[in-house]
Amino acid sequence: GENVEQHPSTLSVQEGDSAxxxxxxxxxxxxYFPWYKQELGKRPQLIIDIRSNVGxxxxxxxxxxxxxxxxxxSLHITETQPEDSAVYFCAATYNAGNMLTFGGxxxxxxxx
Amino acid sequence: xxxVSQHPSWVICKSGTSVKIECRSLDFQxxxxxxxxxxxxxxxxxxxxxxxxxxxxxxxxVEKDKFLINHASLTLSTLTVTSAHPEDSSxxxxxxxxxxANVLTFGAGSRLTVL
Numbered sequence: 001g002e003n004v005e006q007h008p009s010t011l012s013v014q015e016g017d018s019a020x021x022x023x024x025x026x027x028x029x030x031x032y033f034p035w036y037k038q039e040l041g042k043r044p045q046l047i048i049d050i051r052s053n054v055g056x057x058x059x060x061x062x063x064x065x066x067x068x069x070x071x072x073x074s075l076h077i078t079e080t081q082p083e084d085s086a087v088y089f090c091a092a093t094y095n096a097g098n099m100l101t102f103g104g105x106x107x108x109x110x111x112x
Numbered sequence: 113x114x115x116v117s118q119h120p121s122w123v124i125c126k127s128g129t130s131v132k133i134e135c136r137s138l139d140f141q142x143x144x145x146x147x148x149x150x151x152x153x154x155x156x157x158x159x160x161x162x163x164x165x166x167x168x169x170x171x172x173x174v175e176k177d178k179f180l181i182n183h184a185s186l187t188l189s190t191l192t193v194t195s196a197h198p199e200d201s202s203x204x205x206x207x208x209x210x211x212x213a214n215v216l217t218f219g220a221g222s223r224l225t226v227l
Contacts, residue, residue: 032214034214034215034216036218041223042220043218043220043221044205045218046215046216046217049214089155093214097214099158099161100214100216101158102155102156102158103155104155
């Protein structure tokens with residue numbers, strides 16, 4: 001199966017600063033990489049995703065980059081706001097895209 | 113957009129009882145549903161994958177007789193925690209997707225507390 005490593009496990013930034021979360025994966029056949037945001041006690045919500053035929057994708061303050069050769073992908077949040085505080089999970093597909101493996105999560109804290 | 117409803121959101125039960133959690137896709141046909149367990153401050157641990165009309169595939173270490181999964185229709189999957197014990201207390205989340213799609217839609221989760 002797929003193995004996804006996520007770093008850091010916790011990240012504290014000042015409001016307005018940028019935050020970067022990095023993930024590596026093991027299965028070179030993986031071709032879909034979503035990022036989920038989970039607030040305390042709530043369901044994970046998809047915030048952005050990227051497919052293997054694209055190197056970068058941006059949606060307002062959120063961007064994701066993918067390096068297929070190195071098998072790593074990153075989430076970038078710019079101009080962070082307190083409401084960005086949550087746990088973020090990266091994931092990667094395996095088993096011909098039928099399954100997702102999640103990273104261990106990053107607890108992001110944005111200090112006002 | 114796609115919506116998945118999960119019920120109940122919170123259940124407290126006595127040790128030894130069985131608890132059923134439902135996961136419904138409200139506006140799409142969920143050919144595949146996934147059940148996860150999440151401990152505090154930890155990631156989502158996949159328990160099993162269920163495809164409509166067939167037996168669930170359980171991850172290594174997950175007791176199939178303990179966690180019964182049924183996916184009888186394209187819009188409903190259930191997880192039954194049989195003879196629950198305090199160590200089964202956890203947050204259980206389902207997710208669903210349609211055939212050929214990668215995007216998962218998550219339920220809101222069910223917090224199980226076994227006394």
